[in-house]
Amino acid sequence: MDPYGSEGELLNIRTAFYQGQYSEVVATNTDGFNDANKIKARALQYRASIHLGGAHSVALELQSVSEPELLAVKALADYKDGRVEEAVETCEDLIAIGKGNDAVIVPVATVLVLADQRDKALEILRDLHQSLEGSALQVQIHLLNNRTDLARQVVKFSKNWAQDNILINIAESWIGLRVGGEAYQQSYYVFEELAGTSTTSSINSAVGMAVSELHLGRVEEAEQGLKDALAKNKDDSDALANLAVLQTITGQDATEQVNALRAVNPSHPFLVGSEEKSELFDRAASKYAIKV
Secondary structure (H helix, E strand, O other): OOOOHHHHHHHHHHHHHHOOOHHHHHHOOOOOOOHHHHHHHHHHHHHHHHHOOOHHHHHHHOOOOOOHHHHHHHHHHHHHOOOHHHHHHHHHHHHHHOOOOHHHHHHHHHHHHHOOOHHHHHHHHOOOOOOHHHHHHHHHHHHHOOOHHHHHHHHHHHHHHHOOOHHHHHHHHHHHHHHOOHHHHHHHHHHHHHHOOOOOOOHHHHHHHHHHHHHOOOHHHHHHHHHHHHHHOOOOHHHHHHHHHHHHHOOOOOHHHHHHHHHHOOOOHHHHHHHHHHHHHHHHHHOOOOOO
């Protein structure tokens, strides 16, 4: 079943986006698309540019747009570029306007998640009808909330209409990496297949495969995979974060990777989580400090 119906001409650009092939998304020729699909394709291209580090340029380029799809992307770019309050306010205005339109709601929900408004993000995502990205983002939110049971429910329901879509398979692999056991190997197979061919490979799939290998105890292969990913893009924040984790648990010095990550993405969940845990440790330790 095609969840997009008349939007079938968006299939290739969407698939490339899901696979993390952002340069290919940006380079896609959309001249032959109908007007409605052309707007959604442009939104994907701008989002791909944001993933490639171009949030500031995207925000500038979209200053005068009026289409809800592009306004939602501008809000995401604004957030990434440091204009947090402005971005959240824009998203509040877009929720009613974009109801049922995943090209609007997914970027809006993404901003809300970044702004730690996960419940509101889930609420608006549930209103989407058969949205692959909407389902995948729900899975990510449930995993952030440590609710693997709810994440599994989303994947199970999505399979009723999305069947064997690659994004749902990737979302299921995220769950597998959280659940563990035999699921580690299953997740590895999905990322290995994506990373193994030129038509589907990306830094995202390479990182996913490396993380799977780390969970499977193949530390050397995982480390090499992450270094290979960084050789393609030294500023990829997920590759830097996971390499820092790998080096830490294997007793290596991860200072270089942490500093590089802080320079390119200071709000990355790895850094935020590490800082929160450090503060909690210091608070707990202070209770046992010697009083003079």
